[in-house]
Amino acid sequence: MSQSEPLLPCFWKDNRLTAVWAVAALAPVVAAVAERSFALLVPLVLVLGLAGLWQVAFARLRNRVMGWDGIVTAMIFVLLVPVTAPLWQLGLSLSFGLVMGDLVFGGRGRGFLSPATVGLAFLLFSFPEGGAAEPGMATTLAAVGSGAVLLAASVLSWRVVAGFFIAMAALAVPWAMPDEWPALPGATLILGLVFLIGDPVAAACTNAGRWAYGLLAGALVLLFGHEGGGILSSMVFAALLASIFAPLIDQVVIWANIRRRARRRCDV
Amino acid sequence: MEFRFRKGRDIDLGLAPASTPVVLRAVRSVGLVARDFPGVSFDLRVGEGDLVRRGQVLCVDRLHPDIAFVAGAAGRISQTRHGARRRIEGIEIATEGDEESQFSVEPARTDDAALRALLLRSGAWVAFRSRPFGRVPAPADRPSAIFVTATDTNPLAPVPAVVLAPKLDSFRRGAEVLQRLTDGPVFICQAPGPPLAEPGERLRVARFSGPHPAGLAGTHIHHLWPVSSQRSVWQIGYQDVAAIGDLLAVGRITAERTLSVAGPGVSEPALVRAPLGSDLRDLLGEKRSDKDTSATRLISGSILSGREARFLGRQDLQVTVLKKREEAVPARALLWGLLARLPRAAIGATLPSEGFERVFPLDLLPTPLMRALAVGDVETTERLGGLELLEEDLALLSWRCPSGSDYGALLRHVLDGLDEERAA
Numbered sequence: 001m002s003q004s005e006p007l008l009p010c011f012w013k014d015n016r017l018t019a020v021w022a023v024a025a026l027a028p029v030v031a032a033v034a035e036r037s038f039a040l041l042v043p044l045v046l047v048l049g050l051a052g053l054w055q056v057a058f059a060r061l062r063n064r065v066m067g068w069d070g071i072v073t074a075m076i077f078v079l080l081v082p083v084t085a086p087l088w089q090l091g092l093s094l095s096f097g098l099v100m101g102d103l104v105f106g107g108r109g110r111g112f113l114s115p116a117t118v119g120l121a122f123l124l125f126s127f128p129e130g131g132a133a134e135p136g137m138a139t140t141l142a143a144v145g146s147g148a149v150l151l152a153a154s155v156l157s158w159r160v161v162a163g164f165f166i167a168m169a170a171l172a173v174p175w176a177m178p179d180e181w182p183a184l185p186g187a188t189l190i191l192g193l194v195f196l197i198g199d200p201v202a203a204a205c206t207n208a209g210r211w212a213y214g215l216l217a218g219a220l221v222l223l224f225g226h227e228g229g230g231i232l233s234s235m236v237f238a239a240l241l242a243s244i245f246a247p248l249i250d251q252v253v254i255w256a257n258i259r260r261r262a263r264r265r266c267d268v
Numbered sequence: 269m270e271f272r273f274r275k276g277r278d279i280d281l282g283l284a285p286a287s288t289p290v291v292l293r294a295v296r297s298v299g300l301v302a303r304d305f306p307g308v309s310f311d312l313r314v315g316e317g318d319l320v321r322r323g324q325v326l327c328v329d330r331l332h333p334d335i336a337f338v339a340g341a342a343g344r345i346s347q348t349r350h351g352a353r354r355r356i357e358g359i360e361i362a363t364e365g366d367e368e369s370q371f372s373v374e375p376a377r378t379d380d381a382a383l384r385a386l387l388l389r390s391g392a393w394v395a396f397r398s399r400p401f402g403r404v405p406a407p408a409d410r411p412s413a414i415f416v417t418a419t420d421t422n423p424l425a426p427v428p429a430v431v432l433a434p435k436l437d438s439f440r441r442g443a444e445v446l447q448r449l450t451d452g453p454v455f456i457c458q459a460p461g462p463p464l465a466e467p468g469e470r471l472r473v474a475r476f477s478g479p480h481p482a483g484l485a486g487t488h489i490h491h492l493w494p495v496s497s498q499r500s501v502w503q504i505g506y507q508d509v510a511a512i513g514d515l516l517a518v519g520r521i522t523a524e525r526t527l528s529v530a531g532p533g534v535s536e537p538a539l540v541r542a543p544l545g546s547d548l549r550d551l552l553g554e555k556r557s558d559k560d561t562s563a564t565r566l567i568s569g570s571i572l573s574g575r576e577a578r579f580l581g582r583q584d585l586q587v588t589v590l591k592k593r594e595e596a597v598p599a600r601a602l603l604w605g606l607l608a609r610l611p612r613a614a615i616g617a618t619l620p621s622e623g624f625e626r627v628f629p630l631d632l633l634p635t636p637l638m639r640a641l642a643v644g645d646v647e648t649t650e651r652l653g654g655l656e657l658l659e660e661d662l663a664l665l666s667w668r669c670p671s672g673s674d675y676g677a678l679l680r681h682v683l684d685g686l687d688e689e690r691a692a
Contacts, residue, residue: 006666006667006672006674007565007567007571007572007574007575007576007588007590008279008571008572008667010666010667010668010669010670010672011623011667011668011670012668012669012670013608013672015607015610016607016670017619017670019607065611066611067616068610106617107616107617108617108619109616109617109618109619109671110617154621154622154623154626155619155621157621157622158622159622200619200620200621201619201620203620205620205635205636206633206635206636207622207625210622250636253633254633254636254652257631257632257633257652258651258652260631261494261631261632261653264494264631265494265496265499
């Protein structure tokens with residue numbers, strides 16, 4: 001089927017969506033560099049280069065135009081990794097996340113996992129000794145700003161965010177937040193929510209499903225925290241588990257929709 | 269019945285012709301294009317060089333020879349265009365004279381079979397589109413309901429209430445007649461305001477308001493009378509209903525339609541009255557240099573669901589004039605220009621977004637539907653309600669989706685496959 005240029009230029013034409021997403025990820029990176037000195041730049045450059053390399057490699061392999069979203073994955077990955085992790089661990093984990101979480105499926109939008117989540121989960125699982133660094137106030141504010149931008153662009157679903165906080169607030173009563181967690185929602189929590197749990201590829205893709213997915217993710221984070229996980233590993237594994245359940249949630253919503261419409265057709 | 273939608277999106281393309289006086293346009297040529305009728309193959313009844321009257325049969329459907337396609341204007345057949353396998357793609361008439369066909373309408377006033385025969389013979393039948401599949405209905409079909417679309421939310425579309433104001437009697441007569449084609453209800457779907465026709469036992473008036481696609485037949489049918497593989501409905505435009513009313517009153521076809529000619533490429537939006545299938549270049553009217561003409565793109569239909577064409581499409585009530593090279597919506601900043609230079613796949617993957625639900629006021633799930641269409645999964649498309657839709661219903665989703673897929677074209681592919689399967 002031949003594809004002609006549409007008469008009305010696409011709302012997200014060219015690489016605009018990736019650009020908005022990259023700008024949103026860049027803000028906390030800049031804030032974190034300002035806060036944590038330039039030591040952060042070394043791993044950043046490493047993972048950015050590595051992400052570009054993998055994307056070029058897969059584009060060549062598949063004879064396709066390369067995507068740019070690996071850059072965003074790399075930035076989020078660097079923001080959230082434990083500061084003590086050596087560089088080779090970072091490179092290995094990011095490569096695993098990008099390739100197994102995204103590129104083997106054919107690129108962004110064709111898989112069902114967020115590559116940053118997969119990479120972080122791999123890192124935390126394989127090299128559990130690293131201690132997470134809780135970024136400071138500036139990063140938190142930048143992350144909140146990024147979240148607002150992505151919400152406005154409806155890349156991030158407000159239903160997921162609302163569901164997440166509702167579940168956390170409701171479950172904080174029976175399962176008190178672990179003491180070592182920051183009292184206010186910290187940068188790790190916000191970044192994880194906006195970029196890992198809120199990644200539209202990983203999240204459910206129906207409106208009802210987004211509520212369920214947000215609630216599930218919020219509950220899982222608190223459950224893992226309650227069982228003694230650190231905030232980073234709780235966020236990452238909650239994001240991973242929730243995104244594995246997202247297709248099932250969507251399927252339930254689809255079944256309900258089909259049943260409802262069938263019943264409505266009988267009524268009128 | 270009243271429906272108010274919040275979901276949807278009105279695309280701003282500048283001024284629409286609200287209630288400017290209607291200008292009559294004489295056109296030099298009219299055309300009949302096979303692309304307007306998916307599933308129909310033309311069987312010629314005239315030859316190149318013949319003189320035809322307005323309303324004379326030009327060709328019929330090979331499968332259903334009762335379905336006639338008639339001349340929108342009197343003149344001489346200047347060209348019959350053939351495509352692959354000698355399939356007739358279009359017929360062009362150079363307008364000449366003013367002769368017209370006369371139809372005997374007496375029997376049709378009381379006899380239902382005669383009414384069908386009259387509509388078929390006079391070319392009025394092909395104004396109907398059936399759902400599912402969006403085809404011209406077969407002559408013996410009896411739909412479970414008929415939908416008259418008397419509201420239009422397409423960008424720059426004419427306002428039906430304004431267009432119908434001088435034709436209300438014809439419209440009401442036409443709506444009465446439609447009831448004889450179905451055992452079910454006839455829905456008049458209109459914008460809020462006084463009813464365009466007196467509601468009766470089977471004639472129902474439903475009001476729809478909100479942003480586009482609140483004015484599309486697909487939206488109306490989904491909310492009032494959802495179709496399936498077991499249940500079909502017909503849809504017809506308001507001007508075609510008025511034309512049927514005229515036909516039954518005077519026995520001559522009304523081939524003229526009131527069209528909106530607007531867009532960034534014209535200085536003044538205008539309401540124009542011109543025959544079906546008019547050459548779009550003749551509709552612009554104003555004296556135009558060759559430079560002007562080559563700098564514009566003429567779209568038959570709206571910017572969302574229309575296509576660049578030479579002749580007015582059968583169902584289209586508007587001409588959108590765009591400037592060439594310049595985009596319809598001006599690019600804003602240097603940054604975007606830079607981004608446009610970066611390589612990017614022509615067709616990417618769908619990235620789900622709440623934005624899809626926000627422009628889709630139907631109780632269907634846009635993202636799963638778009639994914640099913642993108643991979644050509646016929647069965648899932650059908651389960652997710654694809655049979656309720658036609659190309660135009662997905663236009664906003666194609667616009668909003670970052671992948672660059674044309675979901676309307678993908679849906680047409682799926683519908684054609686399903687229809688063939690059903691026929692076999």
